[in-house]
Amino acid sequence: MNNLSNTYDEILACARSLIIAGGYNGFSYADIADVVGIRKASIHHHFPSKVDLVRTLVARYRKEAEEGMANLEHQVSDPLELLRFYTGYWEACIMDDSAPFCVCALLASQLPVLPEEVGLEVRAHFRSLSAWLTAVLERGARQGELQLMGTPHDEAEAFMATVHGAMLSARAYGDPKIFGVVTSSLLERFSSR
Numbered sequence: 001m002n003n004l005s006n007t008y009d010e011i012l013a014c015a016r017s018l019i020i021a022g023g024y025n026g027f028s029y030a031d032i033a034d035v036v037g038i039r040k041a042s043i044h045h046h047f048p049s050k051v052d053l054v055r056t057l058v059a060r061y062r063k064e065a066e067e068g069m070a071n072l073e074h075q076v077s078d079p080l081e082l083l084r085f086y087t088g089y090w091e092a093c094i095m096d097d098s099a100p101f102c103v104c105a106l107l108a109s110q111l112p113v114l115p116e117e118v119g120l121e122v123r124a125h126f127r128s129l130s131a132w133l134t135a136v137l138e139r140g141a142r143q144g145e146l147q148l149m150g151t152p153h154d155e156a157e158a159f160m161a162t163v164h165g166a167m168l169s170a171r172a173y174g175d176p177k178i179f180g181v182v183t184s185s186l187l188e189r190f191s192s193r
Contacts, residue, residue, distance in 0.1 A: 058121035079140030105164040
């Protein structure tokens with residue numbers, strides 16, 4: 001059973017890397033089979049279709065993100081520090097090229113051509129992230145720790161768009177440092193200290 005579980009996880013990890021590199025249509029089961037070292041039939045055993053694979057990947061990604069945000073909340077109480085840790089996570093991932101782009105942000109740019117089932121999962125990720133950011137910003141404003149120019153929800157949407165845009169800029173310029181340049185000024189804007 002452990003081998004099946006490892007293969008399942010390897011397939012998902014490989015698909016995630018391939019999506020980040022080339023989008024939904026930028027890979028096939030043959031690509032995954034080559035990287036993981038299995039037959040395409042083995043992939044179909046776990047994921048009958050590409051839609052099943054990517055839908056499962058995005059659902060897992062969202063769950064991991066939600067767990068990560070919950071863990072962060074247990075470790076850090078200061079709202080500005082939560083935002084710094086969030087952007088710091090992505091900055092580190094971009095710098096060491098371990099996760100240079102949010103898979104859901106990349107897939108969101110392809111929503112018009114994605115299968116409906118995948119689109120629903122991508123939208124669910126954005127709603128979840130927005131809800132968390134809204135709660136953090138609302139708490140920070142209430143405590144006098146953060147200065148907001150709009151409603152917490154509007155600021156959360158702008159924050160999310162800026163972070164994802166910073167990922168895109170870092171990729172476009174081929175310069176991971178761009179992400180930090182963009183996000184540090186974003187965080188400064190929120191600081192009331």
